[in-house]
Amino acid sequence: MLIIFYVLLLVNIGRCSDHQIFDTKTVAVGQNVTLNCSRDHLWHLTNLFWIRLVSQTFPEILGSTISHNVEIIEKINHITTKQEPGAFVLHMNRAQLNDTAVYYCIKVTERKMTFLKGTFLRIKGPETGISSVAQDFLSDLLHQGDPVTLQCSVLSNSENKTCTEAHSVYWYRAKPDDTHASLIYAHGTSGYNCEQSPEAPSQQKCVYSFSKNISSSDTGVYYCAVATCGEIFFGNGTKLDVEGRFFFQ
Ligand SMILES: *[C@@H]1O[C@H](CO)[C@@H](O)[C@H](O)[C@H]1NC(C)=O
Ligand SMILES: *[C@@H]1O[C@H](CO)[C@@H](O)[C@H](O)[C@H]1NC(C)=O
Ligand SMILES: *[C@@H]1O[C@H](CO)[C@@H](O)[C@H](O)[C@H]1NC(C)=O
Numbered sequence: 001m002l003i004i005f006y007v008l009l010l011v012n013i014g015r016c017s018d019h020q021i022f023d024t025k026t027v028a029v030g031q032n033v034t035l036n037c038s039r040d041h042l043w044h045l046t047n048l049f050w051i052r053l054v055s056q057t058f059p060e061i062l063g064s065t066i067s068h069n070v071e072i073i074e075k076i077n078h079i080t081t082k083q084e085p086g087a088f089v090l091h092m093n094r095a096q097l098n099d100t101a102v103y104y105c106i107k108v109t110e111r112k113m114t115f116l117k118g119t120f121l122r123i124k125g126p127e128t129g130i131s132s133v134a135q136d137f138l139s140d141l142l143h144q145g146d147p148v149t150l151q152c153s154v155l156s157n158s159e160n161k162t163c164t165e166a167h168s169v170y171w172y173r174a175k176p177d178d179t180h181a182s183l184i185y186a187h188g189t190s191g192y193n194c195e196q197s198p199e200a201p202s203q204q205k206c207v208y209s210f211s212k213n214i215s216s217s218d219t220g221v222y223y224c225a226v227a228t229c230g231e232i233f234f235g236n237g238t239k240l241d242v243e244g245r246f247f248f249q
């Protein structure tokens with residue numbers, strides 16, 4: 001009776017078409033990644049491969065094995081492939097940004113090739129926690145010689161923040177007759193003021209200011225930009241209108 005049961009089970013496995021899975025995984029840079037592909041040691045004359053595809057280049061073969069249980073470990077840089085019970089596993093030690101790719105596990109039985117598993121793996125950089133960059137709105141018309149202070153407020157939440165780099169703040173000006181903004185000032189590590197929200201301690205607001213005595217040529221839109229951990233955030237800009245610029249041109 002038991003033998004009949006096993007025979008039926010085998011026949012059933014033999015008939016079963018391969019199960020294909022495609023999934024998406026997002027992982028922070030520096031994390032370890034494990035991709036799992038199912039393997040049956042009863043598969044006949046079968047090889048398994050892990051490959052990855054990055055656009056504009058050839059697929060890269062990361063490792064191979066056979067369906068039977070064997071100790072084959074292949075290692076290319078920080079990627080290792082090996083068998084585990086019921087699986088052919090790809091381990092990535094400390095993922096880098098350029099590991100973002102589509103990974104496929106392929107089964108090759110004689111002349112038949114099947115994609116068993118596909119994973120779009122996205123490696124994301126450190127979380128900056130920045131939620132918004134706001135600038136003031138100045139409604140008054142300014143006069144030559146007036147002192148003006150522009151402020152750039154950066155709101156951030158430290159809850160899921162993984163970026164430890166300080167903010168670099170830049171000021172750009174776009175003149176009315178110019179389509180390109182040019183850099184006018186880069187903050188050092190001073191000249192700002194950060195405070196935590198009393199009701200939500202993970203919320204922080206940092207105000208970066210830039211002061212200037214206005215001259216006739218200062219009309220334009222002033223943008224602040226905050227760069228940190230490979231990302232850049234722009235404010236919406238503050239428009240400065242200097243009266244009398246036409247007389248001084
Ligand atoms: C990643 O794996 C390596 C070796 O397998 C281990 O030493 C390291 O602690 C792991 N790192 C993380 C972030 O889990
Ligand atoms: C991979 O999948 C097999 C079969 O589903 C399972 O036994 C194994 O625990 C999995 N391994 C990992 C690392 O997820
Ligand atoms: C991926 O980036 C790392 C550094 O972040 C570099 O060492 C490695 O050569 C890069 N790999 C490829 C394939 O460009």
Ligand SMILES: *[C@@H]1O[C@H](CO)[C@@H](O)[C@H](O)[C@H]1NC(C)=O
Pocket residue numbers: 132133134135236
């Ligand atoms: C900036 O401009 C965008 C689009 O015009 C708008 O959706 C957003 O609310 C503005 N942000 C601030 C802080 O004013």
Ligand SMILES: *[C@@H]1O[C@H](CO)[C@@H](O)[C@H](O)[C@H]1NC(C)=O
Pocket residue numbers: 157159160
């Ligand atoms: C932090 O991550 C948790 C879990 O992913 C999420 O629920 C929460 O909204 C995140 N908080 C912020 C401020 O993004």
Ligand SMILES: *[C@@H]1O[C@H](CO)[C@@H](O)[C@H](O)[C@H]1NC(C)=O
Pocket residue numbers: 147211212213
């Ligand atoms: C603006 O002018 C005042 C008076 O001339 C001077 O003390 C101040 O340093 C100037 N500010 C800037 C930002 O140049």
